[in-house]
Amino acid sequence: MTQRSIRWTKESVRGPELLQHLPSIVPQALNGIVPISATVMTLGIYVEAAHQSDWIQTAQQIAQTHPARILILSPAPSGRTEDRIDVDVHAAIEENRGPGRPPLLLSECLAMTLYGRIADYWLDWMQPLIRSDLPSYLWWLHAPPTERFRWDLLSNTFDSVIIDSQAFPLDHWLPLITASEDYGIGLMDLDWIRGAAFRHLLAESADDARALAILEEPDHVVVTSRETTRWPLPSSWLWLSWKLQWKLGLPPCHHPTIDVQHAHGTASVWQFSRGDQSLVLSDAGESWSLHLVENHAVIRAWEEPRWTSGTLDDLRRLLTEGPDLLYRETLQHSLLERTEPL
Amino acid sequence: METLMDNPLKEGLGERRRPEPFTFVIFGAAGDLAHRKLFPALYNLMVDNWLGGDCRIIGVARRPYDTDTFREDVRKAIVKYSRRKPESAVLDRLIANTSYLTADFNDAGQYGALKAVLTDPGQDFPKNHLFYLATPPSAYPIIAANLGAVGLARPDTPEHWVRIIVEKPFGHDLDSAVALNADLHHVFDESQIYRIDHYLGKETVQNILVFRFANGIFEPLWTRQYVDHVQITVAESLGVAGRGSYYDQAGALRDMVQNHMLQLVSLIAMEPPVAFEADAVRDEKVKVLRSIRPFSTRDVAEYTVRAQYEHGSVDGEIVPGYLDEPDIASDSRTESYVALRLLIDNWRWAGVPFYLRTGKRLAKRATEIAIQFKTAPHRFFRQTETPELSPNLLTLKIQPDEGISLRFGAKVPGPEIRVRTVNMEFLYGTSFAGTPPEAYERLLLDAMIGDSTLFTRKDEVEAAWTLVSSILHGWQRARGPIPTYESGSWGPDEADRLLQHDGFRWRRP
Numbered sequence: 001m002t003q004r005s006i007r008w009t010k011e012s013v014r015g016p017e018l019l020q021h022l023p024s025i026v027p028q029a030l031n032g033i034v035p036i037s038a039t040v041m042t043l044g045i046y047v048e049a050a051h052q053s054d055w056i057q058t059a060q061q062i063a064q065t066h067p068a069r070i071l072i073l074s075p076a077p078s079g080r081t082e083d084r085i086d087v088d089v090h091a092a093i094e095e096n097r098g099p100g101r102p103p104l105l106l107s108e109c110l111a112m113t114l115y116g117r118i119a120d121y122w123l124d125w126m127q128p129l130i131r132s133d134l135p136s137y138l139w140w141l142h143a144p145p146t147e148r149f150r151w152d153l154l155s156n157t158f159d160s161v162i163i164d165s166q167a168f169p170l171d172h173w174l175p176l177i178t179a180s181e182d183y184g185i186g187l188m189d190l191d192w193i194r195g196a197a198f199r200h201l202l203a204e205s206a207d208d209a210r211a212l213a214i215l216e217e218p219d220h221v222v223v224t225s226r227e228t229t230r231w232p233l234p235s236s237w238l239w240l241s242w243k244l245q246w247k248l249g250l251p252p253c254h255h256p257t258i259d260v261q262h263a264h265g266t267a268s269v270w271q272f273s274r275g276d277q278s279l280v281l282s283d284a285g286e287s288w289s290l291h292l293v294e295n296h297a298v299i300r301a302w303e304e305p306r307w308t309s310g311t312l313d314d315l316r317r318l319l320t321e322g323p324d325l326l327y328r329e330t331l332q333h334s335l336l337e338r339t340e341p342l
Numbered sequence: 343m344e345t346l347m348d349n350p351l352k353e354g355l356g357e358r359r360r361p362e363p364f365t366f367v368i369f370g371a372a373g374d375l376a377h378r379k380l381f382p383a384l385y386n387l388m389v390d391n392w393l394g395g396d397c398r399i400i401g402v403a404r405r406p407y408d409t410d411t412f413r414e415d416v417r418k419a420i421v422k423y424s425r426r427k428p429e430s431a432v433l434d435r436l437i438a439n440t441s442y443l444t445a446d447f448n449d450a451g452q453y454g455a456l457k458a459v460l461t462d463p464g465q466d467f468p469k470n471h472l473f474y475l476a477t478p479p480s481a482y483p484i485i486a487a488n489l490g491a492v493g494l495a496r497p498d499t500p501e502h503w504v505r506i507i508v509e510k511p512f513g514h515d516l517d518s519a520v521a522l523n524a525d526l527h528h529v530f531d532e533s534q535i536y537r538i539d540h541y542l543g544k545e546t547v548q549n550i551l552v553f554r555f556a557n558g559i560f561e562p563l564w565t566r567q568y569v570d571h572v573q574i575t576v577a578e579s580l581g582v583a584g585r586g587s588y589y590d591q592a593g594a595l596r597d598m599v600q601n602h603m604l605q606l607v608s609l610i611a612m613e614p615p616v617a618f619e620a621d622a623v624r625d626e627k628v629k630v631l632r633s634i635r636p637f638s639t640r641d642v643a644e645y646t647v648r649a650q651y652e653h654g655s656v657d658g659e660i661v662p663g664y665l666d667e668p669d670i671a672s673d674s675r676t677e678s679y680v681a682l683r684l685l686i687d688n689w690r691w692a693g694v695p696f697y698l699r700t701g702k703r704l705a706k707r708a709t710e711i712a713i714q715f716k717t718a719p720h721r722f723f724r725q726t727e728t729p730e731l732s733p734n735l736l737t738l739k740i741q742p743d744e745g746i747s748l749r750f751g752a753k754v755p756g757p758e759i760r761v762r763t764v765n766m767e768f769l770y771g772t773s774f775a776g777t778p779p780e781a782y783e784r785l786l787l788d789a790m791i792g793d794s795t796l797f798t799r800k801d802e803v804e805a806a807w808t809l810v811s812s813i814l815h816g817w818q819r820a821r822g823p824i825p826t827y828e829s830g831s832w833g834p835d836e837a838d839r840l841l842q843h844d845g846f847r848w849r850r851p
Contacts, residue, residue, distance in 0.1 A: 038773060104772055199351070203358075206349045215351075243351050
């Protein structure tokens with residue numbers, strides 16, 4: 001077996017022309033042989049045109065673990081122009097698979113720059129390009145959409161939307177979260193995957209009655225992070241607050257009995273204190289650690305290795321695991337059912 | 343200070359498949375299995391973060407190594423056999439947690455030394471113990487008894503656990519399997535015993551359950567109403583390859599059918615379990631084994647075929663016959679090939695024959711389960727250019743080319759009605775990119791966390807041996823020469839006749 005890449009580029013092509021030509025790009029490169037497609041999903045990514053080549057590389061890395069049709073759409077730099085598309089197709093093929101066995105189309109990446117009005121109708125343009133009957137994901141890299149977004153179109157095009165609530169605060173995603181419930185769109189969050197070790201460590205520690213007592217009614221919580229403006233792992237914080245019935249919601253957190261503070265430091269640390277006992281959860285680079293401390297002495301420790309290393313790894317894991325019901329329930333209980341202002 | 347209180351943080355949280363701190367004691371740690379499979383599996387589990395830093399390993403074997411030499415050996419084995427190129431940081435961590443103890447398994451006094459090491463406060467080994475018997479089977483009862491004698495078969499406290507993994511072959515007939523179970527049970531509870539069959543750790547074998555019970559479309563067809571017959575093939579192109587003395591004592595029936603192939607039969611034929619839990623799944627598998635119609639001596643003659651390979655050409659190489667292989671007696675009657683017909687006497691499968699065949703030096707390496715469906719009831723196309731239609735065939739490809747294919751008829755383009763057989767194919771390697779874990783990785787992890795679903799239970803082993811022993815008894819009574827087949831072929835003519843008798847033919851994998 002051998003692997004090869006096929007590349008095809010064309011500028012200033014109109015939509016119907018491109019749609020007609022797309023199915024023949026790979027067979028033409030294979031002397032008329034139609035390959036079997038091995039792709040198992042469609043992943044849509046909407047990015048700035050200036051960064052498109054970086055995203056093509058990223059798409060190829062994603063396809064190594066998740067054979068996919070990846071659609072990278074970029075609006076052309078502003079300016080009135082006619083409706084047209086520049087397209088750059090990269091396909092990975094496996095050939096010479098034995099007698100009578102056709103080549104396999106392992107992945108395909110379609111990077112498109114949209115000019116004119118079609119840039120405004122990017123979601124419509126994606127519809128005919130989605131692989132039918134297979135999962136489809138839209139990785140939303142920009143500022144969250146507003147309430148007036150065409151949710152009906154989105155829900156008819158993609159099964160799930162991938163967000164990062166670390167990059168944009170969760171309350172900014174409220175229109176999408178609400179729409180995900182109304183329109184049945186799966187919601188997946190890179191921040192939630194990053195918080196897996198956080199959740200598992202705390203859950204593990206809560207089997208110990210001393211740790212659970214601290215978590216259920218802490219006097220003080222101090223959250224330390226590198227960035228002064230961002231709270232680390234906001235979605236997992238919501239989960240903790242919901243499960244322990246703190247009713248704290250998103251930061252800044254005000255509570256009659258729990259004093260919650262945010263501090264600046266070199267690593268992410270959560271310290272939950274009650275009397276002379278505390279639980280200290282730290283993101284220690286390669287792994288996470290959790291210490292049960294009494295009068296400044298560690299009386300029990302837990303450790304969890306880091307689950308993922310970087311955004312690409314987060315995404316791969318997210319695509320493997322799919323939508324998590326617990327995440328959805330967390331958002332429902334913490335954000336959608338709240339009556340008091342966030 | 344663990345309590346049994348409700349833990350709100352565990353509600354809805356996915357299952358955590360990470361073991362508690364434990365000490366892994368490998369008997370036979372200097373041997374081939376440990377080097378080729380166990381240490382690479384441990385390494386890959388560590389890479390994938392299934393193992394924390396609190397897994398300590400003690401290798402036990404007769405060879406007079408010191409720990410440093412053993413560690414170097416383990417490092418080389420992982421570099422050579424790991425499915426992934428080793429990362430030095432993880433490898434160093436694994437090696438640092440590995441130590442060695444020279445001990446003769448037969449020497450009862452040396453188990454005290456093992457206990458002293460495990461309980462030495464200075465070394466602080468985790469108190470959960472997982473023993474792995476990567477030794478010749480004759481050592482299993484001895485090791486188990488000695489572990490029991492020094493008090494290592496039971497945990498120190500109710501919070502800790504002790505488990506033992508036993509490799510195949512688990513007995514060489516029903517009596518020896520029953521005796522071995524009794525020996526192990528003398529010391530360990532059934533819940534502590536993990537009888538490994540590495541076939542069950544294969545992703546494609548586990549997928550049989552997912553395929554059947556996670557898809558609504560297939561299960562209604564999975565009955566005598568729609569299934570014509572089932573063929574299970576485990577074909578090897580290799581010969582006895584350095585295992586002559588073992589293989590000549592075992593033969594294909596014991597080596598492949600008693601364990602791997604009957605596991606495949608169970609998974610294909612079982613009823614849906616009430617839950618994906620160890621005993622629920624194994625209960626259903628045992629029911630299948632117990633439903634297989636026993637072989638009378640006459641049945642053995644009629645519905646089983648055994649054979650030995652002759653010289654021939656495999657994969658373009660000239661190879662010797664079975665009797666000319668090293669360590670094989672020149673008058674050996676051990677079978678290198680077996681084919682048999684099974685009938686499962688239950689509501690779902692009554693009248694549906696299951697044909698099994700396995701052999702060495704066959705035309706190619708292939709493990710497949712083919713479910714042939716009944717042909718369309720009305721020959722609607724009999725007036726056309728294609729009067730005969732091929733039956734639909736669903737093939738689960740276990741290895742190589744792991745995947746699933748469905749054969750069906752499609753119209754050949756043109757003005758006439760011609761039907762040609764085509765395949766719809768799913769391939770693991772392309773739909774799920776990346777290297778899948780080795781069977782031993784999955785099975786070791788399961789034993790570490792105490793999930794015995796993919797391990798063979800006592801009654802399962804004994805039910806399988808009951809069937810296999812009845813065939814062995816029939817063969818012992820048979821006189822005359824054993825059929826032969828040419829190396830590189832698909833087996834003896836007698837095997838073809840076994841199917842022809844029922845109006846079928848073996849498919850070509």
